[in-house]
Amino acid sequence: MSRDAYITLITSLPYAGELFAVSQTPISRIQLEARLSFLTPEDATRLQAIEGLLWWSSHSHETSDAEIVMETKRLLAELKNEWLRQLIRQRMEFRTLVAALRRRRRGEPAPDLHTDWGFGRWVGVIHRNWSEPGFSLERAFPWVLEANRLLREEDHLGLERLLLGEQWRTLDQQGEGHYFDFEAVVAYVLKWGIMDRWSSYHGEGAVRRFENVLDDSVGEYAQMFV
């Protein structure tokens, strides 16, 4: 697909806007898929592979860290576009750091360096500085101390807001200079995923869903406690 062929696709996508200012995605997934049909089969496959790797929801709970690391390496070897490779590397390093914070919060020791528990340049640094609040990575990831604090205080929504905001900001930075090309499409789709995730957090809805699940689980035994 020539570079200019992305113009129609990009202009057919609604403005992404500001992440925390939206209550829903600017376009539904069905509509987004319809617009993405402008992509060539090769580009659609590449996009699917990137999205599949970078979104947790696409992994089953049985997928191990080692399998995800292997999948990352496979995709990086497959992709020729340096921008896309850099995007994947950065996102996987980001996830590795968040995973380390969560592991430590659960009281786990530093992961064995010989296992593929994380990806990227910082795995060794994290291992060596396991007891440091920000793994001595405050310069590379200025948000890490704040994330550590939110995790410690169990402010899950605040943490999610921080992490999604950071991912959004990184995509904004990486997307600079890419307006009508495949990179712009990838950045938009990944931003859509972030918006979808944020807009799906709905307090009242969660309570309602919890009650429904509870009712379904208790079922006929509910009368026993009346």
Next chain:
Amino acid sequence: MNEFVMALGWVGIYGPMALGAIGSVIGCSLAGQAAIGAMIETESGHGRYVGISAMPSSQVIYGIVVMFTLNRTVTPEAAAGMFGIGLLCGLALMFSAIYQGRSCAAAINAAKAKPEIFGLSLAPAAIVEGFAVFAFVFALVLSADLPGVK
């Protein structure tokens, strides 16, 4: 040798029109693709998107005017000058049309998201147009000094 120089003269005559047309074709196509994309997304304002996408067509008109201005009996004395003015003016028109098309595509994309910046978003395309006008006007001025004006 004279034949070759004379041939260059003919290139100079037709060059501005042909290169301007190539630029306009590409520029209008780029902006037109953006207009089509914006039409899928928006419910109104389609006419102005199509209008913007026609902006890069002015370069071919400038090219036609320069072509007629340079159109004269090709002589060995005038041919080199005709070639220089015609080819360089044509290249300037071609590139300005292509990049104006890109500017228009960006303007359409921006105006679709924020209709209130519609006018301002066209400023880059208008500036590019200004450079095309420079190339056009000074091609006319210089062609008046070439020998063999009809």
